[in-house]
Amino acid sequence: MSELITQRSLTRSWRRHLPLSSLLGCVIVLFTLVAAFFPHWITSYNPLAFDFRAILKGPSLQHWFGTDNFGRDIFARVIYAYQVDLQIAFFTTLFPMIFGTLAGLLVGYFGGIADVLFQRIVDAVITFPLLVLVIAIVAILGPGLNSMYIAVGIIYWVFYARLIAGEVSVQKRLDYVAAGKVMGYSPLRIIFRHVLPNVITTTLVYWMTDMALAILLGSSLGYLGLGAQPPAAEWGVLIAAGKNFMDTAWWITIFPGIAIVVTGLGFSLLGDLIADWLRPGHR
Structure with missing residues (x-):
């Protein structure tokens, strides 16, 4: 009887600390990692191999997600797209x-002229739609993943910095920071050894959620021809390739779109789980 009670208590504790939504997020992210690093475990088809005997075939036991206008297996292309x-x-x-966190720590702690300049940068960035800025920079640098990384890096660090700067401006008024100053600790020691551990939770949660948005952004640029380039297996590229066949071969576009939604959902749910685990007072 005692063993049964203990088992029930453990089950209730597990359900309380890991709800169904969080479990779903973990499963999705785990599948994402497996598909990205070991796609050959999931499918035996070559995502780039043409098969002109199987052009625009619908979903079947042989081709679970059908084939495209070159006879390439859509399921294999969706799975291998996890890598990209x-x-x-x-x-x-x-x-x-990384850069936004460092900038936010310094700006939030020291303030002054650095904070004034940072606020002007924030105002300049948020004045324009972010996607438009990214597209403009990528168009200047040329299509491709490297250009996309540079464009996003130039813009998106501002949001991490603004988030961390706000947290640090609160933390630096607390007693432990004042105690560090009294003990003669250097500002850098106080920032990186005492303040950073108290604000890093916010960064990690925001980063996990931002990864879901980055997948959507990458797919959007791939669809526009500014991100990954054909014949690469990437969800945005797949959707762009299937837009002309929506009436006759809907599966070319639908299944990559579902993969984007499900993967983004997984990272969002995992971010919520991390936020719960790192929340002060969590049991």
Whole structure:
């Protein structure tokens, strides 16, 4: 009887700490990682191989998601696209996260002229639609993933910096910062050894959510021909290639679109889980 009670208590605790939505997010992200690093475990088809005997075939047991106008297996192309889109999600957000966090720490702690200049940069960036700015920079640099990484890095670090600067401006008024100053600690030691651990949670949660937006951005630029370039297997490229066949071969566009939505949902749910785990007072 005691074992049964203990098992029920563990089950209730597990459900309380890991709700169904969070579990779903973990499963989606885990599948994303497996598909990105080991796509050959999931499909045996070559995503770039033409098969002119299977042009525009609908979903079947042989081709689960059908084929495109070159006979390429859509399921294989969707699975191999996880490599490109996860790369986009990671590298698009990594530099803005790191540089924006560092800038936000320094601006939030020291304030003064640095804060005034930073606010002017923020005003200049948020005045224009972000997608328009990214498209303009990519158009100048030329289509491709590297251009997209540079364009997003130039703009998106501002949002991380603004977020962290606001958190630091609150933290620097607390007693532990004053105690560090009294003990003679240098500003950099106070910032990186004491303030940073108290604000990094916000960055991690925002980064996880931003990865979902980065996937959507990368797919949008791929659709416009400014991101990944054909014949690469990338969801935006796949959707762009299938837009002319919506009436006769809807599967070319629909399945990559579903992959974008599901993957973005997974990262968003995982971000919520991380926020819950890192929240002060979590049990």
